[in-house]
Amino acid sequence: MFKSVVLPVALLGVAASAGADEGQWQPHQLPQLKSELRRIGITIPAERLADLSKHPMNAIVATPGCSASFVSPDGLVVTNHHCGYGAIQRNSTPEHNYIANGFLAKTRADELPGGPNTVVYVTEKVENVTDRVLKGLAPGLSGKDRHEQVEARIKALIAECESDKAYRCSVPAFNRGGEYYRIRQLLIRDVRLVYAPANSVGDFGGDIDNYEFPRHVGDFSFLRAYVGKDGRPADPSPDNVPYQSKHFLVVSAEGLKAGDPILLAGYPGRTSRYRLPAEIRFARDVDYPAKVASITADLSVIAAATMGNPDYTVRYASVAKSLNNVLKKTRGLLDGFARKDIAAIKDAQDTGFRTWYRQHGTGPKNLLADLDAAIAADMATAQQETAWMEATHSDLLKSARTLYRLALEHQKPDAQREAGYQERDVSFIKARLTRLEQSFVSSVDQARWRAALVRYARSDAKARPYGLDALLPAQNALAPLYKNTELGDTTRRLGWIGRDADAFRKSNDPFIQLAVHLHDVGMALEERRKEVDGNLERVVPLYMDAVVAWKKSQGKPVYPDANGTLRVTYGAV
Template identity: 70%
Template sequence: MLKHLILPVALLGATAAQADEGQWQPHQLLQLKGELKRVGIAIPAEKLADLAKHPMSAIVSLGGCSASFVSDAGLVVTNHHCGYGAIQRNSTAEHNYITDGFLAKTRAEELPGGPNTLVYVTDKVENVSARVLKGLDNKMSGIERHEAVERSIKALIAECETDKMYRCSVPSFHRGLEYYRIRQMMIRDVRLVYAPSDKIGNYGGDVDNYEWPRHTGDYSFLRAYVGKDGRPADPSPDNVPYKSKDFLVVSAAGLKNGDPVLLAGYPGRTSRYKLPSEIRYARDSAYPAKVAELQADLDVIAASTQGSAADAVRYASVAKGLHNVMKKTRGLLDGFARKDIAAVKDVQDAEFRAWYAKQPRAPQALLAELDAVIAADIALSNEEFGWSVATNSDLLKSARTVYRLALENGKPDAERESGFQQRDLTFIKARLNRLEQSYVGAVDRARFGAGLQRYAKLAPAMHVQGLDALLPAADAVPALYQSSQLGDTARRLGWVGQDAAAIAAAPDAFLQLAVKLHGVAMSLEERRKEVDGQLERVIPQYMQAVIGWKESQGKPVYPDANSTLRVTYGTVAPYSPRDGISKGPFTTVEGIVEKHTGKEPFVAPAALIEAVKAKRYGLFKDPVLGTVPVNFLTSADTTGGNSGSAVMNGHGELIGLNFDSTYESITKDWYFDRDITRAIHLDIRYMLWVMKEVDHADNLLKEMSIKYPKK
């Protein structure tokens, strides 16, 4: 009904972008040739749009982080915090690679990354919107519509995965207006090659997280292995390094203020097109509740692991992830307080609705329907938050997983819920196995008991329908753990593949609790499908109208981030966070020494401090700064998931790794403010300098193709 309002979706992005805003699908770059040329990107847009050509063929996903190949032998560079799971997995109190760092001098010394460390190589993207949306009827209920879409998606995935070397997905773009099928080669034998000490890789810790100036060497190296036939294979000593078709040349020439950058990776989620009511819900309710919950959970973990180095190592990755989410969420709240984004969106929304009212063929009932489905979504989100607080136990999650898997196994594979099909079995086992490295019974017991106490105090709107009467009392939690064997990895995995009746009859306390809670969980899930189905009916119509409105103003149109491959660009740039303060775009190794106190998190390795004081800068000395740069700022448009993204110069050479944003930039997930939005990157010269002068990773320096500056 809205097709007369806008340009065809295939032409989205044809208008000139403003500032450096935009997380573009590669194919959209063909319409941005002028912008790329303006910024100073010399690579033809045709090459950037082609996933089979350099440099895009070297960009990979780690399933939550981004990375890139830097040799033809499957060597992958990413952030230290992206390799943290593999580092922590191989660490013990006696051999703590988190604090000591790790370097494999030979390939035989490389360590297994574990079943959750994967490399995804995207090789094909195709628009399948017509097939997903075919046959949908506005008379359908929300759940009928949602399940029809899911059936189409599962069929498209099954068709794509006939060759088992590929993992396929069909994410939506523009909140359900378009669907693309994405094919990725999934490499599942990935090994840890090198990671500096966290005194380098996480220098400044949570204190400096999202802050500028920053002095963090946030990098690590992995290697992808495949079978001798070149196809992905289960981990085996017989596997060989993956022969990556393309890899990035590393440039030690560096950058200066104003230079262009091109950034490619897999940004997670943004909310640029959400309504003012959704912003206010996040600002006034969802985020404050999230911050309180995260802090409470972190306090329990800290108290429960205190005095035990082994327990602290086991929960290091969990705590690090929670701290990162906490800092970002607090940054969002501070950003909302600093600039009333909801008020900005109010103005935009009023302008849009006025424009929309003048469109002769536009169904005017749409906006009222939109407001209603958003309200329903918010109400259900409150209950879903309550569920997460009440069920904060790894053993309970494991029990629920094996029981749900058993129930789904009783159906034909195509009719099983997404996430519980045969294709998902490896991932389910990996999640259950992961507790081997990140579970302590006493800690999980404390988290669950405290979560139940917090749930009891939540507002009534956050209590899940039918749940309260089924939950154990907090003082009954210790007995549950005493009557469960799911803490043992072999027993936990042993329930995979068992039938539902056997699980329901098991004397294990957590399996019994999972069975008891299943009906409420399914009710919550079905209500979510109903709401999502209504959102999938209304939101795409709204988005199509918004696109038409934005196109009429010549404004950029790109989809919200959804963990798919995107390209952004910008320039090295300083910024002013507030009146009278200007922050430059580079930090240097001298700043590390200045911050060094000898107390966490500002403890720099002695070898690094000595090298700085001796001014052993070599080829990595910046001619303008007179020293080695550590981190730098650009105006590139990034978000979570872009961690580890390749930052390239105008010729496609690797000159940095994205790892963070400034604190003032965190609200860019909702609103891009070109004056203060800055991404923080590791300068590749610092990485190379540490590898040479501190960690002596000469074998890797030799393996990479490095372009050094002319003398």
């Protein structure tokens, strides 16, 4: 008997004793696995599991960066504690510290606004649009031109899908650019905080226990989705009503026993199962150590700059929580590399694949050489991007750069604007700029940026974007920028939306001036990334096609790496 469907993020204690078969399958792939699902005791028909309009898949939803699920007919949503942390922090003050003490809305009138970044996505439709993205691309295009043509097609597909403004659509790549699926999600914009445990419960064991199993922790929070009286998504309003979820999950009161089937569904971030040995070594030796060093230093600065000030501590609680989460995960990955020689395992797999390809592969003869060159360019560009992020590690500078880029893109027809700066994105930009009000202190931002500039100055000069050094302020000369800017004020910050590019060039605001001066360097790096991505998008899908053929020759099925989209796996307790 199949007892329950649970989210991977909310599985908690079950995860310690549940064994999952390998795979992060797209729902439409499940009918191919029906005999295996039946074998372990999952009685829900595979065809129903592939139908996003039916139970249980219609109950599986997402919040930004997290998995969640409906657990009542009235829009009640359960997700992880850290996934509700932004809403918890937004409503906390030193006097009403819901982070430390928890929160419970005893009535719906007591529920608190989640804030502009707290939304719920309900996936309603997924369709294969690979041909519409890739068919007819000229073979001789440069990487940049190819990437931009693909992006133009994706933007057209999204615009077509979003003719109904209740929906947010996306066209992510699967199999590293070999397939594209258009995903239509209902976007619920009024989401309220219902319950959060005290931090001593929701974060019991702290980051030492994070990502460790078995783990004893109350890692959950409850939100509620609201819509207009017509049942359609609406901006936050006291007149809104709870969303009537068509389907929701029910916790089994029977509990679980050894051998019970488990189906896991959610929105996992990213996996790297098909990375090449060179990419694994780059992660192990360069990328992950740099990330650990940077985040560790940043957290130390935040702790020192907020010490003794309860208001500052509350403002940066969500930032610190997010950084600690990434830090623990990255350290865990490095520990995994230390315990097991993943690169050597990848070497053996790669050697086997290359031998097979030379004998049986039907793709281009120069595929392997082109692949290695594209990966090398990707890694070199990634190092420059890391240096750029350190050099510009200021929330006010990021805001200024976003505002200036928005003004520049606004000069173009909407379809020609860069993704992320179209009309469909303006409300999200406003939300980010508004959210800063609850998570920013000038002195803390300045301390973080100063420390980041020190780290940048110590980095390999060859790995820095060309021309950037000459444009950056001195580490000891940041105070005047913060003293003379108006961007720390939310109303004035938002007031820059809609101004033309010339107003930015004439501005005396030091952060606006710096954003203008940095723009060309940033664009050069962005253009390089497009060239690299275009070449990857051309060669890696051919590689993945060959990998699929190689796996099939061994009788092994293939699923795409996780990319933040809805996935399913299964196993038994």
